[in-house]
Amino acid sequence: MTEIRVPDNGLVVLVGVTGSGKSHFARKHFKPTQVVSSDYCRGVVSDDENDQSATADAFELLHYIVAKRLRRGLLTVVDATNVQSKARESLLRIAKDHDVRAVAIVLDVPESVAAARNAARPDRGDMPAHVIPRQRRELRRGMRALSREFRRVHLLRGVEEIDAATIALERAWNDRRDLTGPFDVIGDVHGCRAELEDLLTRLGYVIGRDARGRAVGASHPGGRTAVFVGDLVDRGPDSPGVLRLAMGMVAAGDALCVSGNHEAKLVRALRGRKVRLTHGLAESMEQLSAEPEDFRAEALRFMDGLISHYVLDGGRLVVAHAGLKEEYHGRTSGRVRSFALYGDTTGETDEYGLPVRYPWARDYRGKATVVYGHTPVPEAEWVNNTICVDTGAVFGGKLTALRYPERELVSVPARQVWYEPSRPLNAPVGGVSGGHRESAVLKIEDVLGNHGVETRLMGRVTVREENALAALEVMSRFAVDPRWLVYLPPTMAPAETSSLPGYLEHPAEALAAYRDKGVAQVMCEEKHMGSRAVAVVCRDASVAAERFGVTDGTTGALYTRTGRAFFRDPSRTAQALDRLRAAIGAAGLWDDLDTGWLAVDGELMPWSAKAMELIRTQYAATGAAARAALPAASAVLARAGERGLDLGDLRERVDRRAANASRFRDAYARYCWTVEGLSGLRFAPFQILAGEGRTWATARDHDWHMAVAGRLADHDPAGFVRRTASMVADLESAESEAAVTEWWEGLTAAGGEGMVVKPLGPPPEDRRVQPGVKCRGREYLRIVYGPDYTEPENLDRLRGRSLGRKRSLAMREHALGVEALDRLTGGEPLWRVHQAVFAVLALESEPVDPRL
Numbered sequence: 032m033t034e035i036r037v038p039d040n041g042l043v044v045l046v047g048v049t050g051s052g053k054s055h056f057a058r059k060h061f062k063p064t065q066v067v068s069s070d071y072c073r074g075v076v077s078d079d080e081n082d083q084s085a086t087a088d089a090f091e092l093l094h095y096i097v098a099k100r101l102r103r104g105l106l107t108v109v110d111a112t113n114v115q116s117k118a119r120e121s122l123l124r125i126a127k128d129h130d131v132r133a134v135a136i137v138l139d140v141p142e143s144v145a146a147a148r149n150a151a152r153p154d155r156g157d158m159p160a161h162v163i164p165r166q167r168r169e170l171r172r173g174m175r176a177l178s179r180e181f182r183r184v185h186l187l188r189g190v191e192e193i194d195a196a197t198i199a200l201e202r203a204w205n206d207r208r209d210l211t212g213p214f215d216v217i218g219d220v221h222g223c224r225a226e227l228e229d230l231l232t233r234l235g236y237v238i239g240r241d242a243r244g245r246a247v248g249a250s251h252p253g254g255r256t257a258v259f260v261g262d263l264v265d266r267g268p269d270s271p272g273v274l275r276l277a278m279g280m281v282a283a284g285d286a287l288c289v290s291g292n293h294e295a296k297l298v299r300a301l302r303g304r305k306v307r308l309t310h311g312l313a314e315s316m317e318q319l320s321a322e323p324e325d326f327r328a329e330a331l332r333f334m335d336g337l338i339s340h341y342v343l344d345g346g347r348l349v350v351a352h353a354g355l356k357e358e359y360h361g362r363t364s365g366r367v368r369s370f371a372l373y374g375d376t377t378g379e380t381d382e383y384g385l386p387v388r389y390p391w392a393r394d395y396r397g398k399a400t401v402v403y404g405h406t407p408v409p410e411a412e413w414v415n416n417t418i419c420v421d422t423g424a425v426f427g428g429k430l431t432a433l434r435y436p437e438r439e440l441v442s443v444p445a446r447q448v449w450y451e452p453s454r455p456l457n458a459p460v461g462g463v464s465g466g467h468r469e470s471a472v473l474k475i476e477d478v479l480g481n482h483g484v485e486t487r488l489m490g491r492v493t494v495r496e497e498n499a500l501a502a503l504e505v506m507s508r509f510a511v512d513p514r515w516l517v518y519l520p521p522t523m524a525p526a527e528t529s530s531l532p533g534y535l536e537h538p539a540e541a542l543a544a545y546r547d548k549g550v551a552q553v554m555c556e557e558k559h560m561g562s563r564a565v566a567v568v569c570r571d572a573s574v575a576a577e578r579f580g581v582t583d584g585t586t587g588a589l590y591t592r593t594g595r596a597f598f599r600d601p602s603r604t605a606q607a608l609d610r611l612r613a614a615i616g617a618a619g620l621w622d623d624l625d626t627g628w629l630a631v632d633g634e635l636m637p638w639s640a641k642a643m644e645l646i647r648t649q650y651a652a653t654g655a656a657a658r659a660a661l662p663a664a665s666a667v668l669a670r671a672g673e674r675g676l677d678l679g680d681l682r683e684r685v686d687r688r689a690a691n692a693s694r695f696r697d698a699y700a701r702y703c704w705t706v707e708g709l710s711g712l713r714f715a716p717f718q719i720l721a722g723e724g725r726t727w728a729t730a731r732d733h734d735w736h737m738a739v740a741g742r743l744a745d746h747d748p749a750g751f752v753r754r755t756a757s758m759v760a761d762l763e764s765a766e767s768e769a770a771v772t773e774w775w776e777g778l779t780a781a782g783g784e785g786m787v788v789k790p791l792g793p794p795p796e797d798r799r800v801q802p803g804v805k806c807r808g809r810e811y812l813r814i815v816y817g818p819d820y821t822e823p824e825n826l827d828r829l830r831g832r833s834l835g836r837k838r839s840l841a842m843r844e845h846a847l848g849v850e851a852l853d854r855l856t857g858g859e860p861l862w863r864v865h866q867a868v869f870a871v872l873a874l875e876s877e878p879v880d881p882r883l
Contacts, residue, residue: 032195035185037134039200040361042101042126043108044119046177047138048166049158050145052193056138057110060198067096069111094121101129104361106200114170116180123180130362132203134183137174138193142167203363204338207287211344214435215251216258218411218420219291219404220277221311222267222318222449226430227276229443231257234432239279245272248279249286256284257432258341260404261291261352261372264334266311266425266450271322274330281333290337291352291405292372301331311425311450339363339371346399348435353405354417357397374405392417396477398485402433407452411440415860426452438858473865475503484870487853489799489846494873502873509595514579515567515588517855517864518720519871520632521844523787524837525883526806528830533821534809535829538772541788541806546762548800552791554733555771557756558805559715560702560784561636563592566714567628568608568615574627578723586612587628589635593872597635606709610751617746620739626722630852633716633740636753638702640712650699650814657692657818661685688819695818698810701782713753716740717787726852733789734759759791779808801838802845815882837883840874847871 037043043061045053057066070080072092077085093109100107113119119135126133145163177184187193215234220227228238228246236249236257249257263277264270280286297315300306308316319327340351342361349360353374359367375389395401395415404421411420411431420440424430427448432441478484483493510516526541538555545553568587569575575586587608589597598604615621615629668682706712718736719727727736737757744754758774761767775786785807794800812820819825851867 032197033185033187033192034197034199035136036183036199036201037106037136038132039106039202039206040104041106041132041134042097042122043106044113044122044133044135044181045108045110045138046113046119046135046170047140048114048142048145048163048170049112050148050163051138051140052148052190053110053112053138056136056193056196057108060196061106061108065106066108066110067093067100069093069109072096090118090121094125097122098125098129101125101131102358104131112166114166114173116173116176119177119180127364130359130364130367132363133181134185135177135181137170137177137184137186139170139186139188140190140193144190203361205340205342205363206361207341207343208345210256210287212348212435213253213255213437214258214343214348215255215441216260216350216402216420216433216435218260218422218431219262219407219424220259220267220273220430221262221265221293221425222270222273222315223424223430223445224267224269224272224276225446226424226443227273230430230432230441233443234434234441236285238276246276246279248283249276250280250283251285257286258343258350258402259286259288260350260402260420261289261337262293262404262421263288263291264297264311264315265293266314268449270315270318271326271330274333275326278329278333287341287350288337289340289350289352290334290372294334294337295372298331298335301327339368342399344436349399349401351401351403354391354401354403354419356391357395357399360397360399392419400435400438402435411442413858413860416863423452425449473862473869475499477862477866478869478873484847484850484867486846486850486867488849489843492843492847492870492874494870495877498873498876499869501876502869506594506869506872509593511588511590511594511596512581512585513865514581514861516590516594516868517567518565518630518632518848518851519594519844519868520563520565520592521802521848521871522837522841522875522879523803523805524801524834524841526788526804527834528832530830533826535812535816535820535826536785536806536808538768538775538786538788538806541804542760542762542768542771544804545788545790545800548798549795550790550792550800551762553760553762554737554789554791555758555760555774556717556733556737556787556789557778558784558787558807559634559636559753559755560811561634561638561713561715562597562640564597564633564635564714565590565592565720566608566611566631566633566716568612568631569628570612570616570621571627578628593875594868603708607712607714607751610709610747610749611714611743614743614747614752618739618742620719620742624719624722624725624727626724629722630720630855631716632718632720632728633714636702636713636715637706637711638699640706650695653818654692654696654699657689658696661689661692665689687822691813691818691821694810695813698782698813709751712751714751715753715755716743717755721852721856724856726849726856728852729849732791734791760788775806775808779810782810784808784811799842801841803841832880832883834883836877836879840877840879844871844874847874 045057047053054068069089073082073085073089074080076088076092097107097109109122123133142163149158187196217230231238231249235253236251238246239248241247257280259277263273277286277288281288296306296312300312300316340349340355342349349355351371353372355371359370375391392414395417397416401417403419406419407421407423407426407428408419409428411418411422418433420431420433422428422431422442424445427445429442429444434441478494478499483491485491526536527544529535529537529540531537542553566587566589572584572586575581589604589607591597596604621627665682665685668678668685672678672682717740719739721727737755741754744752758771760771779785785805787803787805789803790800816829820829847867847870851864854864854867
């Protein structure tokens with residue numbers, strides 16, 4: 032039995048004459064989706080798998096499919112004769128273009144066996160006799176070339192050997208997605224053995240020593256694994272000591288290590304190849320010459336065996352010496368190794384004679400966190416989910432490690448300047464200070480297309496191109512400073528339509544919907560009639576500068592659900608944020624939540640503070656016209672009735688409409704009052720969205736949010752922060768539901784808008800539950816559906832309203848909002864946060880009834 036090992040994300044080329052059993056072999060050992068057959072492609076383009084005139088088109092399709100699969104990192108098996116070198120050349124070029132390994136499996140059967148199999152197939156019974164011998168001669172001539180073309184060639188001779196063969200999938204050496212950490216990724220050591228020991232000790236590792244007191248290993252009691260980004264050697268005082276320690280850790284399973292360019296150069300020097308002894312190589316060679324021969328041999332084997340990069344933690348972490356573009360993650364080729372060890376350069380040199388490096392991290396859009404070194408920077412900084420942890424220890428800077436997944440940086444200072452750098456440590460690299468600076472700008476392609484936006488709660492959310500263009504117009508022209516625009520609140524679906532007489536919405540349906548979903552308790556919150564407002568507020572200007580990069584003196588933002596500044600006057604915004612900041616401080620939330628900033632979702636009242644123009648031109652105009660016309664019409668009808676005209680119920684209907692118009696006017700007037708400056712303004716928070724390192728929107732249940740909002744109101748003596756009334760309803764208790772219904776009736780009778788119902792506790796795992804539904808009062812809905820919506824014929828028509836699209840929109844926007852917060856608190860680049868924020872705004876352009 033022959034075991035054939037093939038790469039799990041590479042190219043497998045089956046080679047053999049027609050009738051050698053390639054298709055049977057492929058079906059036996061591989062998934063149908065992994066096999067790309069030339070016969071099948073010929074059938075696709077011609078409806079006849081044996082139509083040789085379609086061969087060119089068939090192979091064009093075959094190559095296209097192979098390229099798409101290899102781009103996605105999928106194992107791909109090509110089922111074709113492939114006996115000619117020219118035919119294999121195209122496939123090998125595709126594999127090379129996608130930086131994957133290619134192996135060949137040759138099925139060599141006697142001509143008689145192949146001929147008998149073809150004769151038994153009705154579609155090949157008339158095959159010319161010369162075809163199989165010709166293909167066999169081509170195969171024989173090409174066998175020697177096969178070993179040069181492919182990294183591995185597996186030759187199976189005869190039917191028995193072919194039938195007995197087994198296939199084993201082989202992961203690439205760099206694929207360690209099974210290792211989930213936690214990790215400590217350590218920057219370029221460059222022979223600074225003492226600093227490395229200092230850093231490991233600070234990280235909590237216990238260093239093991241030999242009889243001479245030399246560090247020969249280190250392990251972490253908490254099970255953490257160190258990952259070295261390469262460049263252990265050169266320039267520093269003790270490259271052998273660093274190697275001894277790192278080699279011991281790797282051998283014991285306490286560390287991983289990728290190759291740096293200095294290891295690669297030292298390997299060549301130790302093998303006697305001609306290399307220039309510059310950039311500290313001479314020092315390493317001298318230090319190693321004082322070591323025993325067996326240590327030098329062991330160090331050579333260790334460095335020569337280092338791979339270009341590691342893919343860790345399910346693909347969420349990539350470590351490479353000089354960084355790695357997304358399309359190279361997990362790939363194996365000379366091009367990938369070169370990039371991982373040396374990076375990419377523009378071909379130019381700077382004023383110090385050093386190569387100008389291409390800022391690949393600036394354009395990085397990958398999901399994986401990439402940690403690298405190679406180019407020393409004064410401070411490790413996040414750039415588009417990548418970070419350089421080479422902080423120049425050998426140049427007198429510091430030795431830095433990134434704790435993953437915590438994303439915490441830990442550093443120790445260099446004990447001295449061990450090597451004078453060619454370029455000052457704090458000098459711009461490639462013309463950009465601090466290495467590659469982050470491009471925080473969202474690109475339109477980040478949200479367009481079928482790839483959509485990936486969310487934790489709902490998977491991929493797709494954004495239509497036409498909606499994205501509309502959102503782009505709003506965001507680019509009207510939005511607040513994008514550094515503050517970290518969240519947009521989702522729309523909210525109304526409760527299921529009520530069947531109770533005179534009601535369009537009622538608590539009975541809102542509560543029943545959650546009960547039917549398996550929710551045991553809900554939080555019922557007073558729904559304020561104002562304008563949705565998101566407040567991002569920092570403790571002081573230093574937090575604004577450090578966390579959000581805002582240095583103009585502003586310490587936060589207050590914006591609408593479309594991202595526009597709530598007030599045109601910046602000073603008014605500053606005053607409102609000062610009030611909220613003071614309440615947060617007085618309530619002790621900065622310390623309790625261990626944060627220097629908070630994002631808060633709430634309602635700013637009165638409605639007229641933001642919507643006065645809408646009220647004046649739409650609502651007030653309608654109310655005034657009705658109040659003027661309907662009483663006059665009623666008077667005319669009264670006189671007509673006195674004259675004996677038969678009016679039926681016309682006058683009663685006009686009188687009802689007049690009463691409805693009066694109720695309509697009273698409904699919107701309750702939400703209008705005079706505001707001067709901050710006097711008269713009220714902010715009712717109902718959710719603490721996020722703070723440093725935590726997405727509080729999902730980390731705590733709604734009862735916690737109501738308690739915190741109450742604390743803010745209690746600690747604002749000026750009355751700017753208003754409390755939101757709430758009740759918990761037990762959906763298994765009829766008495767509890769009755770109490771909530773009575774409470775809702777009292778709120779709405781007093782002029783309140785209604786309530787919002789939100790689930791308490793973890794939702795059922797097998798069902799998607801609305802994050803919240805609004806249940807609005809009977810009189811308030813006149814503002815939405817018009818003064819006469821309660822007339823029986825209108826109410827019956829409105830009960831046919833469709834809620835499906837609105838409910839879907841609410842779920843998707845909620846998932847995007849949480850995703851934006853998760854990315855913000857996870858330290859991801861601003862463009863990644865904006866990707867989700869922008870998508871919320873884009874979804875608002877979907878054709879959904881705005882009254883829902």
